[in-house]
Amino acid sequence: MSVQLDHITRILPQGGRPIVEDISLLVPDGSFTALVGPSGAGKTSLLRIIAGLDPHQDGHVMIDGACVDMQDAHARNIGFVFQHYALFAHMTVAANIGFGLSIRPRRTRPDKADIAARVTDLLDLMQLPHMGARYPHELSGGQRQRVALARALATGPRVLLLDEPFGALDPLVRQQIRGWLRDLHERLGLTTILVTHDRQEAAELADTVVLMRNGHVVQSGPARQLEDNPADPFVMTFTGDVVRITGHVAHGVFMPALPDIQPVATPATDGPAEILIRPADIRLRPGSGSARAHLRHRRGLVGIYETTIAHTTFAVETVTTPEPARVIPDCALDIAAGRLARGDAWLERTA
Numbered sequence: 001m002s003v004q005l006d007h008i009t010r011i012l013p014q015g016g017r018p019i020v021e022d023i024s025l026l027v028p029d030g031s032f033t034a035l036v037g038p039s040g041a042g043k044t045s046l047l048r049i050i051a052g053l054d055p056h057q058d059g060h061v062m063i064d065g066a067c068v069d070m071q072d073a074h075a076r077n078i079g080f081v082f083q084h085y086a087l088f089a090h091m092t093v094a095a096n097i098g099f100g101l102s103i104r105p106r107r108t109r110p111d112k113a114d115i116a117a118r119v120t121d122l123l124d125l126m127q128l129p130h131m132g133a134r135y136p137h138e139l140s141g142g143q144r145q146r147v148a149l150a151r152a153l154a155t156g157p158r159v160l161l162l163d164e165p166f167g168a169l170d171p172l173v174r175q176q177i178r179g180w181l182r183d184l185h186e187r188l189g190l191t192t193i194l195v196t197h198d199r200q201e202a203a204e205l206a207d208t209v210v211l212m213r214n215g216h217v218v219q220s221g222p223a224r225q226l227e228d229n230p231a232d233p234f235v236m237t238f239t240g241d242v243v244r245i246t247g248h249v250a251h252g253v254f255m256p257a258l259p260d261i262q263p264v265a266t267p268a269t270d271g272p273a274e275i276l277i278r279p280a281d282i283r284l285r286p287g288s289g290s291a292r293a294h295l296r297h298r299r300g301l302v303g304i305y306e307t308t309i310a311h312t313t314f315a316v317e318t319v320t321t322p323e324p325a326r327v328i329p330d331c332a333l334d335i336a337a338g339r340l341a342r343g344d345a346w347l348e349r350t351a
């Protein structure tokens with residue numbers, strides 16, 4: 001089922017600036033979308049509007065092409081799991097999972113045997129067989145969140161909304177759950193929208209990453225596209241490590257304010273500017289300047305060097321030999337690729 005947002009705006013009853021403003025978004029049937037952005041960007045608010053938990057003042061929510069603005073959360077049959085959407089502590093795992101089915105009106109309620117069979121299927125799907133009789137406090141955090149997911153899926157929703165569901169789990173468990181979640185999404189043919197603070201998680205899981213700020217969508221697309229073609233400096237900073245060096249454009253050249261960094265030709269107009277560079281796009285030129293680089297750590301053959309020029313320190317990533325130098329003294333820096341910005345906007349693409 002596709003989810004389409006058409007110029008959605010939400011203003012709180014007490015007024016003020018909209019917390020979600022004029023958002024239009026198409027989440028295609030069967031796709032996996034991640035909503036990312038700084039705290040307060042409006043990610044949870046948008047998810048709650050889609051679920052029908054919060055009202056919106058303007059625009060329309062469409063599911064599979066039909067407007068659901070007038071349907072309450074229950075009628076939309078959307079599954080959702082929130083980070084703090086606790087299980088019912090006094091109910092067994094099986095009762096928790098079957099809850100949504102057991103409270104249906106008699107007309108549509110499956111009989112007890114059917115609910116039990118559905119719960120067993122879901123426990124298998126969640127890789128939690130034989131755990132139906134346990135209580136939530138007898139499970140690990142990761143298991144509890146899988147039970148919450150099973151509960152969300154019990155009524156057979158085709159759209160699944162996840163708000164930082166694994167935020168409280170330790171990184172290793174989180175990493176394991178990721179692969180499993182993507183697999184589940186595909187096997188059940190779900191349309192999934194996930195809110196996450198973890199850009200790696202978004203990049204690994206989602207077909208489309210939607211980056212929000214101040215109630216707006218700043219940019220959306222495959223994670224790689226946001227990383228490689230960021231719409232503005234905020235997107236570049238949000239989607240990966242960035243080295244920012246201030247300077248000045250004069251007569252077609254950007255002059256970094258730091259020594260030993262090669263100037264960059266630019267058609268930009270004269271004035272203050274800043275260059276944003278990915279650490280892998282800086283080259284160290286030993287013996288040519290006064291910068292000093294210390295090997296901080298390695299990822300395979302890539303060495304991350306903490307590089308200091310005139311009391312300013314930043315990371316440089318470079319391919320090394322199997323026995324890399326721990327310290328590279330007296331180097332200059334060349335910028336292989338970077339983007340010049342003035343304030344919040346690009347001046348132009350360089351290199």
Ligand SMILES: Nc1ncnc2c1ncn2[C@@H]1O[C@H](COP(=O)(O)OP(=O)(O)OP(=O)(O)O)[C@@H](O)[C@H]1O
Binds near residue numbers: 037039044045
């Ligand atoms: N019920 C509410 N009453 C008052 N302010 C609210 C309410 N709900 C949301 N807000 C405000 O709306 C803005 C967006 O909040 P929202 O929780 O959607 O952001 P978020 O991107 O999910 O943030 P986080 O990553 O911290 O969860 C914030 O400024 C928040 O304080």
